[in-house]
Amino acid sequence: MNLLLLHPDELSTDGSPLRLEGRRFDHVRQVLRSAPGDLLRVGVLGGKLGQGRLITLGDDFLDLLLDPSRDPATGLDQESPLVLPWTLILALPRPKVLRRLISAIATLGIARIYLLHTYKVDKAYWQSPLLSKESLHQALLLGLEQAGATRLPELHLRNRFKPFAEDELPGLAADTTALVLHPGSSTPCPRAVEGPLIVAIGPEGGFLPYEIGKLEEAGLEAVSLGERILRVETVVPWALGRLM
Template identity: 45%
Template sequence: MNLILFAAHELDGHQQLSLSDERYQHIRHVHRSQPGDTVRLGMINGLMATGTIINIDEHSVQLCVLNTEPPPPKLPLRIILALPRPKMIRRIFRSIAELGVSELIIINSYKVEKSFWQSPAISEANVQGYLLDGLQQAKDTVLPKVSFYKRFKPFVEDELPKLCADTKKLIAHPDTGEACPLAINCPTTLAIGPEGGFTPYEVDKFLAAGFSGIHLGPRILKVENAVTVLTAKLFN
């Protein structure tokens, strides 16, 4: 953890924080901290801070929280992503948070197996855990907005136009459109398909909604790698 996150309700009226869970274990056994040492803290969806250790023992650590500062800014990027395989979800969601993506929309696609939607990997608690892992790695505090749409056609026809209004609209798909542009650094909505890509029908639906096709060249990347590479190229 490069940043230890806490919820607002965990902070008492004296700006002190007591931890006895895995965050305490990290401070004690990874940081090997002692009273008087400082650690980097962050309030979830709030400010970053410095925590000075008041006391640490066999069971818990008490910290005084001070010197608050804003977290790094989010990228003006919304990613629309076909639901990945459950075994990939943790890595992808963590990367989304690490990269500073503002919003993630998970959608259905013809090549997404129906069973994926019943996976415990996309439970609210697990999703938040993956995102928090990414935030703590990247020294950020603000969770990206995440939403799920199980029906493709109603999403692209009814929801998509208002969601992506006033943004640059891109769909990443092999052999579609132009090479991925570099450093556009403007509000962007980026659609990425499942393993095997969107179907021609699905690509056409995005193009009809005003999206422009982009690709990453002749190599076909796994979804988790495509998310990282596309984000890095579009925002650097």
């Protein structure tokens, strides 16, 4: 956690200190080992970054001052790191991998994630409690706290391939660099893409030829990253690093 992330509703409107309990309190006491008087890095979800002054450290709460009129070192006046106007379409990975991967994607700063069903995705994955809205939201927050950023990616679940590929994807892919990673392609994956981008990454085992066909019909170009077979948690940051 490189940032105490606050919900806009938690901000006080009268300049009074803000009270935090639970996970964020534990982190300040046990990991940062902060003492009253210390400045802490703070951000507001969807908003700005800055510093708060730790005023009180209780047994199970802390009070944080964020009011520059009372303490000029505090306040929220810095922009969050840039978010790229990019969309990642990812075949739903194993739930255990998914949690870590969703956090990692949130740290990298892209605008939109679609988790997609494909033939080689185990249908049981869609029933996992790790796919609950609350659990995915938590994984995204952990990613922002790690990155020191405040802007959440949009996250969409699509558990039917064909309606997504036929009805939704052509609109998303219009006027956009639109790619699907496919080891069978002879076109190398481009580098350093400017402007909006969509990139689709298949399950371990790959997309079916039928699925590649549907994605191509929707406007995606099949490109290859070479002959090595990578785990999804490796290929996602590796491909984004190459494309960025």
